[in-house]
Amino acid sequence: MTTYDRPFGRCFEDFEVGDVYRHWPGKTITEYDDHLFCMLTMNHHPLHTNEWFAAHETVHGRNVVVGNLVYSLVLGMSVPDVSGSAIANLEVESLVHKHPTFHGDTIYAETKVLDKVPSSSKPDRGASGAR
Numbered sequence: 001m002t003t004y005d006r007p008f009g010r011c012f013e014d015f016e017v018g019d020v021y022r023h024w025p026g027k028t029i030t031e032y033d034d035h036l037f038c039m040l041t042m043n044h045h046p047l048h049t050n051e052w053f054a055a056h057e058t059v060h061g062r063n064v065v066v067g068n069l070v071y072s073l074v075l076g077m078s079v080p081d082v083s084g085s086a087i088a089n090l091e092v093e094s095l096v097h098k099h100p101t102f103h104g105d106t107i108y109a110e111t112k113v114l115d116k117v118p119s120s121s122k123p124d125r126g127a128s129g130a131r
Contacts, residue, residue: 009084012116019113023077029065031103037069065101074109082111 007014038048046053047064054063074095083089093114101107 006080007085008080009082009086011085012118015113015116017113017116020110021078021081021112022110023074023081023108026106026108027073027077028106029069029073029101029103031063034063034065034069034103037072038066041066041068043068060100060102063103065103065105067097067101070097070101070107071095073107077109078111 035049038044043066045066047058048066049063051063055061058064075089075092
């Protein structure tokens with residue numbers, strides 16, 4: 001029998017430029033998730049929280065999940081694969097919303113390593129750029 005550990009984050013040496021990490025699991029965003037996030041962040045736009053408004057006054061005809069919730073979830077999904085062992089998460093080069101996210105949609109995310117640079121001031125550290 002073989003036992004496989006899933007690392008929580010990786011060390012600088014573990015990253016290779018071009019590597020892609022597909023984050024697991026995905027997350028189905030519920031209406032409750034979206035409304036709670038909107039209220040916590042004081043984003044009261046009816047596009048996100050008012051079903052009648054979304055149905056009658058928007059191009060999508062239904063509520064759209066607030067983009068910052070999607071971003072926060074994707075960043076959180078990346079932690080076990082990318083920054084769980086890091087001292088700091090220094091940069092996300094790009095985040096692209098290719099399509100709107102609606103209540104009930106399941107999102108998935110991946111990270112691609114774009115660069116890897118040893119620290120010039122602290123030899124036991126480095127930085128990697130990801131997208």
